[in-house]
Amino acid sequence: MILIVCLDSRNGMAFNGRRQSRDARVIDDILDIVRDRPIYASSYTKRLFGERAEIRCGVKFMFNAGPGDFCFIETKSVSAVSDRVEKLIIYRWNRHYLSDVYFDIDISEGFVLEDTYEFEGKSHPAITREVYVREKA
Amino acid sequence: MRRHEILRLSATVLILTALLLLSSCVRPSASPKNISGLLLASDVPFTVELDVGGTYRGSCEAIPSGSVSGEGLTYVSLDSSVAAVRPDGITGDRIYFEIEAVSEGSTEIYIAAENGSVTSSHVKVSVSGGKSDPSGEYKVPGPAKLESLPEYDGNSSVPVNYNNPFFTEQDITDSSFEFYGELDSLGRCTYSVACIGYDLMPTEARGSIWEVKPTAWRSSRYDFIDGESLYNRCHLIGYQLSGENANEKNLITGTRYMNTEGMNAAENMVADYVKETKNHVMYRVTPFFKGDDLLASGVLMEAWSVEDEGDSICFCIYCFNVQPGIGIDYADGNNWLIATDDGVEMEYVLNTNSKKFHLPTCPGIADIKEGNKKTYTGTREKLILGGYIPCSTCNP
DSSP, X not given: OEEEEEEOTTSEEEXXXXXXXXXXXXXXXXXXXXXXXXXXXXXXXXXXXXXXXXXXXXXXXXXXXXXXXXXXXXXXXOGGGGGGOSEEEEEEOOSOOOOSEEOOOOTTTTEEEEEEEEEOOSSOSOEEEEEEEEOOO | XXXXXXXXXXXXXXXXXXXXXXXXXXXXXXXXXXXXXXXXXXTOOEEEEOOTTOEEEEEEEEOSSXXXXXXXXXXXXXXXXXXXXXXXEEETTEEEEEEEEOXXXXXXXXXXXXXXXXXXXXXXXXXXXXXXXXXXXXXXXOOOOOSSOOOOOSSSEEESGGGOOOOOGGGOOSSOEEEEOOOOTXXXXXXXXXXXXXXXXOSSOOOOXXXXXXXXXXXXXXXXXXXXXXXXXXXXXXXXXXXXXXXXXXXXXXXXXXXXXXXXXXXXXXXXXXXXHOOOEEEEEEEEOOXXXXXXXXXXXEEEETTTTTXXXXXXXXXXXXXXXXXXXXXXXXXXXXXXXXXXXXXXXXXXXXXXXXXXXXXXXXXXXXXXXXXXXXXXXXXXXXXXXXXXXXXX
């Protein structure tokens, strides 16, 4: 699974069942990365993409994503799928928001930072995209 | 009588007629208010009466024919009772504008055109309750009420009413406005409420607010607090949302902790959403004071995204006006250090963005941007009290 998440400056993901923030440039960037491949995500996340991507929803969407599949998680704990994550794409808002769901994978163990890219968002001055890959044993 | 004197007399009669029309249409009653009349030339003033603290939305329409354009139109107030007259969008041949009144009495406003952008010499001006509420029935919501205040449990904020704001259906509008409640008899802020829209957001950097001294204001400094100052002048409705700067009705004395950990975090979510979507968010911030305390115990922050009916923004939180490690007398803001550490001072490297602190030897320091990096010498406990968390790699 290639896991995609968006995090604030305290590793927060969501508050009150809603994403902390959004940015059209992040959506564009995700679409550039996935090309025409499907994204496993919630119906809440599907509304961000409209008809621009094939979003595979379902109650267990994060468990249905197989090896090599993209899975975008916005409002749920990700620790349940941590063992299945081959690659991790983190978009950092570089801002602080309210949080009650936090990113709960310890990337300091088992992951290596492969790439960092900073870009200007539509409503964020600087968004950082980090790509981590599973460390080879 | 010469021809130009006849014309002048005719113009005077027309102006008086217009003013009579205005005086018959304008009544100083509860918001919103309707204002209408005839503008005989682009530089003839209107005399209207405005309620104190009221915000009025209106439109400018060319009659009987002709066109108007937002480009080059200027709105000039001749009286300090009007704080702002702002253009607020164009639809067809109608230009919307907003008038904000800050003191009682009548005032004169020129609605003038530059470069001939109003091609009709007759312009009708009317003000109603808002673009979405032409009937003028909208009433600005009052402050939020709480039966009891939450107890501080170590978190900067807690959800109230299961994170559901207390707005009623009648409170909701999709027209931008901002309203700042009057100070109470002790000079304390009461509340601020707004429908945050992209048109309210500032287009320039915030100016100075140091001249405003909210109740309980005092300078208190501790070296372990970010920026060292215990107290900030906290905007109830943040500058990034409404562009409201040094308004004493919108500024309270708040701890750095409440300002950055609670209020600013909530504001950021609203600001991002409005910038991104150009949608509106109903937003209200109500400070709560116990008895005659001059320092607020905390603030209730409510937000609800209008166009998607709360699908994107929906919260109702109470932010505590506390600072970890500091004792506070809420009667007047007096404060003192609560010493809990072992007094051992060390050098640490701080990431002021992620709020993590590191040992100087930590490899993670290389990844900290220079603008976010700060060297600190002091105790570990004070850093934690200041909201910093230890790095999980070097475990300082």
